[in-house]
Amino acid sequence: MTDEKQANEFDHPLAAAMYDQVEGSREDLDHYVAIIDELGARTVIDVGCGTGVLAIRLASSGHSVIGVDPAGHMIAVARAKAGADRVQWVHGTAEDVPDTLGQRKADVAVMTGNVAQVFLIDDAWLSTLRAIREALHPDGHLVFETRIPERRAWEEWAEWGTSVHHVEGVGEVHDRFTLVRVTEPYVTFRSDNTLPDGTVVPSESTLIFRSMPDLERTLAEAGFTISEVRDAADRPGREWVVIARVRA
Ligand SMILES: C[S@@+](CC[C@H](N)C(=O)[O-])C[C@H]1O[C@@H](n2cnc3c(N)ncnc32)[C@H](O)[C@@H]1O
Structure with missing residues (x-):
């Protein structure tokens, strides 16, 4: 793996230490477990597995799981x-x-966890999709979520302000959120995390909000067909949960 692939805002000791606390109880993952069961899947690849919450949950219930992530601190x-x-x-x-x-x-x-939104350019997204397709059985499936652009989630994010997190081994961290730039389909935001000693650790991210026609086009180019798009039960009306199957 090249250094370029490792460079993302999650590959930082503070980001990795805070992640599970910020994300909370993870009801969002229940939906994936249900779909994996519906599909009768035994072997699962968790792309952008982060701190491994879903990967470990699935492995504990008997699935064979590969968790992959370029952020060494998350892994x-x-x-x-x-x-x-x-x-x-x-x-x-x-x-x-x-x-x-x-x-x-x-x-x-x-x-x-909206990993699909980190692939900002088609080359990166298509390369990821093609690699996934190569790793799947001919009747395999790809399941992912992505925020519905029309819902304009960033307009709510703009009001987030500062949140406080108690991070194990670090102490109280004050996370000040700023919406930096909206140039659809791209949204850039920033977190300035103030540690107990006053040090500020900044982190900036950009996500892509792909339209449904764009998802259909790129998935087709990579050899997938969308078989179903569901609502996320824990975030109704906000996310598309896309179930795509390998095209025969
Ligand atoms: C918001 S976190 C989601 C983590 C996990 N899927 C979850 O639900 O908790 C985004 C993850 O995407 C990973 N990521 C960033 N760029 C990636 C890439 N090119 N390929 C795979 N994962 C990537 C990050 O390292 C990070 O762990």
Whole structure:
């Protein structure tokens, strides 16, 4: 894996340490577990697995799981958790998965927590999708969520202000959120995290809000067909949960 692939805002010790606390109880993942069960999947690839909450949950219920993420600090948090030894962790990107699997193929790949929105240009998105397709069985599925652009979530984000988090090993962290720029389909935002000693750790992110025609086009180019688009039960009307199958 190149350094370029590692460079994202989650690959920071503070971001990784805060992540699970900020994300809370993760009801958003229940939907994925239900879909994976519906599809009867045994082998699952979790692309952008982060701190491994879903990967470990699935492995604990008997699934064979590959968790892949380019942020070494996130993978390190995942690896330290109870049950982490049941998951095959890959510090890398989807492009590293086909080689990791070798002759094996997976039934389902997932991208939870809006990972699909980090691929800002078509080249990166298509390369990820093609690698996932290569790693799946011919009747495999890709399941991911992405925020509905028409819902304009960033207009609510603009009002977030400052939140306080108690981070294990760090103490109280004050997270000041700023919406930096909206140039649809791109939205850039920033978190300035103030540590107990007054140090400020900034973090800036840009996400893409792809339209449904754009998702259909790119998935088709990568060899997938959308079989269903669902609502996210925990965020009704805000997210598309896309279930795509490998095109025959
Ligand atoms: C918001 S977190 C979601 C983590 C996890 N899926 C979850 O639901 O908690 C986004 C994750 O995407 C990962 N990521 C960023 N660029 C990526 C890429 N090119 N390929 C795969 N994952 C990437 C980050 O390292 C981070 O762990």
